[in-house]
Amino acid sequence: MPRFAANLTMMYNEHAFLDRFAAAAKDGFDAVEFLFPYDFPAEEIKARLDAHGLTQALFNAPPGDWAAGERGLASLPGREDEFRRGIDTALNYARVIGNRKLHVMAGLIGADQARAQHRDVYLRNLAHAAQAAHAEGILIVIEPINLRDMPGFFLNRQDDAQAICAEVGAPNLKVQFDCYHCQIVEGDLAVKLKRDMAGIGHIQIAGVPERHEPDSGELNYPYLLALIDSLGYDGYIGCEYRPRAGTSAGLGWLKPYLAAGAR
Numbered sequence: 001m002p003r004f005a006a007n008l009t010m011m012y013n014e015h016a017f018l019d020r021f022a023a024a025a026k027d028g029f030d031a032v033e034f035l036f037p038y039d040f041p042a043e044e045i046k047a048r049l050d051a052h053g054l055t056q057a058l059f060n061a062p063p064g065d066w067a068a069g070e071r072g073l074a075s076l077p078g079r080e081d082e083f084r085r086g087i088d089t090a091l092n093y094a095r096v097i098g099n100r101k102l103h104v105m106a107g108l109i110g111a112d113q114a115r116a117q118h119r120d121v122y123l124r125n126l127a128h129a130a131q132a133a134h135a136e137g138i139l140i141v142i143e144p145i146n147l148r149d150m151p152g153f154f155l156n157r158q159d160d161a162q163a164i165c166a167e168v169g170a171p172n173l174k175v176q177f178d179c180y181h182c183q184i185v186e187g188d189l190a191v192k193l194k195r196d197m198a199g200i201g202h203i204q205i206a207g208v209p210e211r212h213e214p215d216s217g218e219l220n221y222p223y224l225l226a227l228i229d230s231l232g233y234d235g236y237i238g239c240e241y242r243p244r245a246g247t248s249a250g251l252g253w254l255k256p257y258l259a260a261g262a263r
Helices: 017-026 042-051 080-097 115-134 158-168 179-185 189-199 221-230 248-253 255-262
Strands: 003-007 031-033 055-060 101-103 139-142 173-178 200-205 236-239
Touching: 003 055, 017 031, 017 042, 031 236, 042 055, 042 080, 055 080, 055 236, 080 101, 080 115, 101 200, 115 139, 115 158, 115 173, 139 158, 139 200, 158 173, 158 189, 173 179, 173 189, 179 189, 179 200, 189 200, 189 221, 200 221, 248 255
Parallel strands: 003 031, 003 236, 031 055, 055 101, 101 139, 139 173, 173 200, 200 236
Antiparallel strands: none
């Protein structure tokens, strides 16, 4: 039976961030994820999780200057020290919050920049992150992201992400399979899920192409979720979508899964 985590960065924007935990729990979620926790003390987030019986499924390591358009540091030459400090910060938060998955964003590459150099930096930084996280029992995940939503993002394809993980060779480094991004870049999701499941550490869903609820758009999520279940994935599935209107009002797609889980 699929288990879902509400993405509190995209969902429940009707509420202040710290109030989104209660809203998600009220709607039946037992786990949450979000992009970044760093504007709030880790202890405050942990208190919200505990108060509402929620599990933290995932959050991201510091991405550089997000407000200025940066989208990760892991592949950026010359930013290695900043990347390592960010991993330390993320692991400190994870210790308090209690989650066991950390997403590390690759960053952007300019058209005039050397891809081979970025890849070399990326491999070294991922090896460092995986080694630092291993002692904490934390899984590092990397995510291919489509270039329509994030122009210039370094990592775009599932096979490339799997190859990078294999080259680094760390047992706690896997791929974050976002169905939305994969459909836009490659399609053929079912075949890729079957091919790569052993190397997938986290899964996210959203409707394509508008990134609304998963009951809208071109993907057949009842089929894909049943397939994911049959392949033995037992992690949370992150609901990283932008609700069409009110978050709670758009959760009709979730109710059959909640009802099945209650039986």
